[in-house]
Amino acid sequence: RGVKLILVQGRFRHSTRICLERIREAMLHHRWQEAAEYMVFYPQKLEGSEIEYRQNRELIWRISIELLHHMPNSKLEDYNNIHERMKHLGVKIYLKVSLEQSFHLMLCGQIEEAKQLLAIGESWRYGKESASQHQTAKLIQAYRSLLDYVIWCDKKFTLDDTDDDSVTYQDMHSYFRQASVHLKEIFKNPGVWDPFIVSYVEMLEFYDDHEEALKILNDYAYDDTFPPNPNAHVFLYQYLKRRGASDKKLTKVLKVKQLNWKDILSETVEPRKDWWPALHFTSFHAAQDSKENPELMKLKAPVAKIFCPGK
Amino acid sequence: MDDEYTSGFKEPCAQCCAVDWGLTDEGRFYCRSCHNVIERTKEVEDSNFNPGSSRVSTISSKKRKLKQERGRQWMVCEGFQFILMDQADALVKLGVSKHFKDEVLHQLWMLYLHRSQQAYTNTPIRSCTARPQTSDSDSAADLSVVSGSETDSEMFPPSRASSVTSNADNSDASLYASSVDGSTYRNQRGGTSHLMTMKKTLVLLHLGLVWARQGLTLSDLLRLVNEGHVPYVNTFQAFPEEMKLSGSDSVIFKVLKVPPYEQVHKETENLIGFLQLPAFPPISRQSLLHPASLCLRYLMEVNLPDDLYPWVCELMKFAQLDDVLQNRYDPFLHRKFPHYDVQAVAIIIVTMKFIFGLNDHVEWESSTRASQSPHSGRTFNLRRWYRLLQGAVLRAQRRRDNDAARKQWIPEKLLSSNRQAENVAMKRKRVSNELQSCFRKLTSGPSGPSGPSDGPVQPPSIFQFFWGDMDGADGPSLHRQNLDLLVTQVGGILKPTNEQYWHPALRDCSSCHDGGHYSEAEPTLPRMFVWTLQLFAFVLDLTPALIYREVLRVERRVLGTRTPQSRKHTKFLNVRLERARARLGAEMRARARLGAETRARMEAETKARVRLGAETKAKEGMTVTPQGQRKRKKKAPDGL
Numbered sequence: 003r004g005v006k007l008i009l010v011q012g013r014f015r016h017s018t019r020i021c022l023e024r025i026r027e028a029m030l031h032h033r034w035q036e037a038a039e040y041m042v043f044y045p046q047k048l049e050g051s052e053i054e055y056r057q058n059r060e061l062i063w064r065i066s067i068e069l070l071h072h073m074p075n076s077k078l079e080d081y082n083n084i085h086e087r088m089k090h091l092g093v094k095i096y097l098k099v100s101l102e103q104s105f106h107l108m109l110c111g112q113i114e115e116a117k118q119l120l121a122i123g124e125s126w127r128y129g130k131e132s133a134s135q136h137q138t139a140k141l142i143q144a145y146r147s148l149l150d151y152v153i154w155c156d157k158k159f160t161l162d163d164t165d166d167d168s169v170t171y172q173d174m175h176s177y178f179r180q181a182s183v184h185l186k187e188i189f190k191n192p193g194v195w196d197p198f199i200v201s202y203v204e205m206l207e208f209y210d211d212h213e214e215a216l217k218i219l220n221d222y223a224y225d226d227t228f229p230p231n232p233n234a235h236v237f238l239y240q241y242l243k244r245r246g247a248s249d250k251k252l253t254k255v256l257k258v259k260q261l262n263w264k265d266i267l268s269e270t271v272e273p274r275k276d277w278w279p280a281l282h283f284t285s286f287h288a289a290q291d292s293k294e295n296p297e298l299m300k301l302k303a304p305v306a307k308i309f310c311p312g313k
Numbered sequence: 314m315d316d317e318y319t320s321g322f323k324e325p326c327a328q329c330c331a332v333d334w335g336l337t338d339e340g341r342f343y344c345r346s347c348h349n350v351i352e353r354t355k356e357v358e359d360s361n362f363n364p365g366s367s368r369v370s371t372i373s374s375k376k377r378k379l380k381q382e383r384g385r386q387w388m389v390c391e392g393f394q395f396i397l398m399d400q401a402d403a404l405v406k407l408g409v410s411k412h413f414k415d416e417v418l419h420q421l422w423m424l425y426l427h428r429s430q431q432a433y434t435n436t437p438i439r440s441c442t443a444r445p446q447t448s449d450s451d452s453a454a455d456l457s458v459v460s461g462s463e464t465d466s467e468m469f470p471p472s473r474a475s476s477v478t479s480n481a482d483n484s485d486a487s488l489y490a491s492s493v494d495g496s497t498y499r500n501q502r503g504g505t506s507h508l509m510t511m512k513k514t515l516v517l518l519h520l521g522l523v524w525a526r527q528g529l530t531l532s533d534l535l536r537l538v539n540e541g542h543v544p545y546v547n548t549f550q551a552f553p554e555e556m557k558l559s560g561s562d563s564v565i566f567k568v569l570k571v572p573p574y575e576q577v578h579k580e581t582e583n584l585i586g587f588l589q590l591p592a593f594p595p596i597s598r599q600s601l602l603h604p605a606s607l608c609l610r611y612l613m614e615v616n617l618p619d620d621l622y623p624w625v626c627e628l629m630k631f632a633q634l635d636d637v638l639q640n641r642y643d644p645f646l647h648r649k650f651p652h653y654d655v656q657a658v659a660i661i662i663v664t665m666k667f668i669f670g671l672n673d674h675v676e677w678e679s680s681t682r683a684s685q686s687p688h689s690g691r692t693f694n695l696r697r698w699y700r701l702l703q704g705a706v707l708r709a710q711r712r713r714d715n716d717a718a719r720k721q722w723i724p725e726k727l728l729s730s731n732r733q734a735e736n737v738a739m740k741r742k743r744v745s746n747e748l749q750s751c752f753r754k755l756t757s758g759p760s761g762p763s764g765p766s767d768g769p770v771q772p773p774s775i776f777q778f779f780w781g782d783m784d785g786a787d788g789p790s791l792h793r794q795n796l797d798l799l800v801t802q803v804g805g806i807l808k809p810t811n812e813q814y815w816h817p818a819l820r821d822c823s824s825c826h827d828g829g830h831y832s833e834a835e836p837t838l839p840r841m842f843v844w845t846l847q848l849f850a851f852v853l854d855l856t857p858a859l860i861y862r863e864v865l866r867v868e869r870r871v872l873g874t875r876t877p878q879s880r881k882h883t884k885f886l887n888v889r890l891e892r893a894r895a896r897l898g899a900e901m902r903a904r905a906r907l908g909a910e911t912r913a914r915m916e917a918e919t920k921a922r923v924r925l926g927a928e929t930k931a932k933e934g935m936t937v938t939p940q941g942q943r944k945r946k947k948k949a950p951d952g953l
Contacts, residue, residue, distance in 0.1 A: 014569035014722045021718035038756045040718055045748040048741045049723045055741065066748055073755045080751055087744045 015054075018047050025065060034072040041069060048091075060095055063088040067102070081106055093131045097123055097138040104145065113152055120146035144188045144198055150181035151201040158208070178205050189218060192228045199237060207244075215241065223255075230266055279306070327351070387556045389565060390426065393509045395556075396548045396566075397422060400518055403543045404529070407773055413525040421521055424588050429507050507587055510565070511545065512572045516580045518543075523642075523653070524593055528601025528610075530654035531574060531581075532853040533775065538571050539854075540716070542773045545571060547724040563728035574855040582650045592643035604634050607657035614852060615702060616780045616787075617661075618693045618794045624809075625664045632870040634660065652863060658849045659863035663871065665845065668799050669695055670811045673839040679810070683798050693794040699844075705778055705787040706851055777852060815839075819869045831858035 021044045028037035044065075047058045066084050070076040085103035089096050100123040107116035123142045126132070132139065154177040161167055161174075185202050189195060199222055206215040219241055223234035239255050271278075283306040291299035325332050326344035333345040343350040401414040515534065522529050529537075537543045544551070549558060549566040558566065596602050608625045629635040634656070642651060669676040680696035683689060723745070727738055780790040801810050817834055835843060835857075846857040846864075853860075 013571070017717045017720045017722060020714050024715070024718050035756060038752050041752045042749055042756065043719050043721065045745040046721065046723045048745045049738070062748065066751075069752070069755075075755060080755075083747060084751065087747050091740065091744055 038069050093128045097135050101142055117149040143184045147181040147184040150177045153177055196233050397514050399544050409527050413521055417525045418521040511568050515577050516584050519581055526596050526600040526602045532654045550724050550726050558728050585644050590644055595637050595641040604629055604657050608660055611658055614776055616791045619792050620796045628664050629660055654853055655859055655863045659867045662864050663867050668809050671842045672815050673841050675811050692797045701788040816868050831861045
């Protein structure tokens with residue numbers, strides 16, 4: 003018991019702190035309308051002191067976008083509006099916002115607009131800031147190339163319909179060239195580039211550049227500086243299979259993968275051994291799955307055998 | 314300088330045949346060579362016009378277009394005068410008497426300007442032009458309280474004309490019109506303690522209200538400010554068009570917080586000293602500021618039974634706090650300016666201690682007995698009261714927080730002093746406005762905005778809680794319950810059943826500033842007592858320490874100063890107050906005879922209070938609150 007006391011009732015910082023608490027509480031409980039009502043007042047924080055502004059700029063942007071996702075009457079122009087305004091508010095978040103905005107445009111199917119946005123982002127320079135945000139810049143490059151690939155795919159799709167395809171072929175090739183230039187650069191950086199790798203290989207295969215494709219895939223799978231990624235080996239395996247490689251070679255790839263992976267798996271599973279399997283492989287779930295989702299059960303069963311021998 | 318007005322007029326002067334016309338302050342054309350005044354007048358459109366002074370109008374600047382952009386020249390004091398009048402108007406609209414605004418506040422402001430003049434005689438630019446806002450013909454008579462104010466108007470030197478214009482022209486940000494002395498207002502010689510600030514507007518209002526013996530206490534005033542019924546945050550936005558502000562003014566006029574109770578109180582004391590006010594008008598028994606009236610009001614506020622009121626009055630009398638003449642505040646005799654609201658609450662708490670005990674034992678035992686008695690529905694039960702209040706306060710605190718979260722602090726107008734700062738601020742303002750309007754649009758459904766607007770969120774009312782059976786009430790009313798089992802009749806005398814009274818050391822400690830050493834004492838105090846302090850602290854919106862200090866002060870008056878054996882710890886003494894009780898008993902007997910009269914008086918006072926609340930609600934037309942908020946039907950509790 004005890005009555006909560008706020009000693010000084012009227013204060014900008016106090017008001018805005020409570021406002022943020024209310025927003026957070028509402029969002030946690032999915033009360034989007036309520037959160038939006040408080041969001042009418044929170045943007046004042048941008049006009050506060052310099053520190054308040056800097057601390058809140060990204061937060062306000064993210065909250066606004068998240069709320070837009072959940073409000074029934076939000077429109078694309080609301081998203082674009084907010085993205086544009088927040089982008090030009092400060093150099094530190096320019097690239098981040100550009101990237102997120104392009105993602106949203108992609109989700110809405112506006113590929114061209116997304117690509118244009120990323121192209122603008124690519125050419126953006128701001129002294130030291132460009133250096134410190136180079137990671138985001140790389141992502142922007144990568145996604146722009148991905149969009150090039152998407153457009154390439156679209157054009158490929160139209161190929162079979164017309165007789166005179168030379169124009170389309172030229173278009174396609176220019177997109178391919180743009181994409182490949184950047185992607186080659188991107189792949190030099192350690193990271194998980196699965197969708198990009200797959201897209202690039204597809205294009206290379208179309209143009210019969212098998213040497214390049216193999217090189218890319220091998221580098222991706224076997225380069226130690228890259229984070230361990232089982233998919234890399236899968237891609238290599240699938241490619242080799244497509245190319246009709248010998249079984250011996252295939253199994254060699256898999257074996258390497260398996261050897262590698264046994265170590266890595268046991269490393270990660272060990273600390274979780276006592277609770278993770280119990281959490282995921284209960285008899286209740288098994289019963290439910292056998293009724294509702296037999297496919298899942300088929301997948302889970304062998305895994306369960308591995309993790310919980312004897313159950 | 315006057316050429317723009319007189320250039321069109323090319324008639325030669327009748328006396329000297331020169332064509333050289335100027336303008337007198339009355340707007341008449343006069344010949345510059347021979348000072349012959351003719352009938353022709355220019356249209357008086359500038360509000361700097363002041364009949365009676367001998368100054369030549371200074372408004373004419375070089376370019377008329379520039380003048381319109383820059384507005385007219387105005388002093389910081391003018392700005393504050395505007396704000397003060399705005400605030401006073403709001404208070405009058407809420408029910409305060411006009412006498413407060415037209416006479417009391419007016420005179421206090423004059424007095425303040427007069428006194429602060431004397432600090433800056435060597436810099437004429439600093440002089441404030443004290444122009445009465447009201448066009449009352451009585452304004453001259455009103456100045457009688459302020460000594461020598463007629464001569465003071467001559468003190469406002471006319472020489473400011475040229476120096477002021479050049480000052481404004483030379484300013485770097487000549488495109489940013491501002492008050493004349495805004496940038497230098499705070500750096501004046503003679504110290505800054507008597508400069509006008511936004512906080513001081515509240516101080517002046519409070520002073521005026523007390524002087525005019527209005528029932529609006531300091532905690533009421535601050536609550537009204539927080540709720541937005543009295544302009545305070547961003548009042549400068551309502552300045553007339555010609556008074557333009559810039560960055561340097563923002564420091565003076567922009568507020569990001571409402572000052573807490575104790576700060577305003579302290580400044581009131583300072584201001585009283587600065588103004589050298591005489592003894593205040595006495596507070597009569599009938600006035601709303603008298604402890605008896607305030608106590609009644611607070612008793613109603615926290616849903617305590619009316620039967621407690623006679624006991625409260627007795628205690629007041631015993632402590633000599635209701636004596637009109639003795640308690641008349643005189644700055645020369647009394648060092649401390651009284652906290653009228655806190656004092657009333659302290660009296661109630663001491664009465665509660667007498668009747669209920671509040672030592673974590675007695676009150677619960679009597680509650681248990683009350684609930685087991687055959688007439689438990691009509692008997693006041695502290696446990697039930699506690700539960701009601703606790704719930705109500707938690708809900709009210711949540712509401713208060715929600716309102717605080719929805720407060721619009723940042724002004725629409727942009728105040729900036731240079732281009733770069735303005736650009737940055739403008740960009741951020743645009744983004745903020747964009748986001749705000751986006752969400753406003755998204756949250757306003759077909760049922761109308763379910764969120765609150767930026768205006769005042771609660772209808773103005775003296776009371777924060779509503780007790781009764783109506784919709785949206787905080788709980789059932791306990792006002793009509795009796796104090797059976799808490800008071801017993803012994804030989805024709807009514808006495809409190811509880812025979813113990815505890816209190817901490819009552820020695821007046823001069824070393825402590827916030828008094829009472831509350832933070833040290835608090836862990837040793839009974840929880841119920843602490844809760845009661847916190848309850849009233851919430852109602853008044855200040856710290857419990859303040860109330861604790863006042864409670865000790867009242868106890869000192871009732872019980873005398875007692876020093877405990879141990880200096881270090883507070884002790885709970887069981888004091889048999891035969892003397893106090895006997896006296897109370899005797900008075901109660903007399904009161905029982907006059908019981909009907911008392912009740913009638915109480916009813917009348919309550920009705921007046923409720924009328925004030927209802928009237929203000931009616932004036933604001935707030936019988937139906939916006940959707941999503943509590944609905945309060947306009948209803949006066951029927952007679953009690």
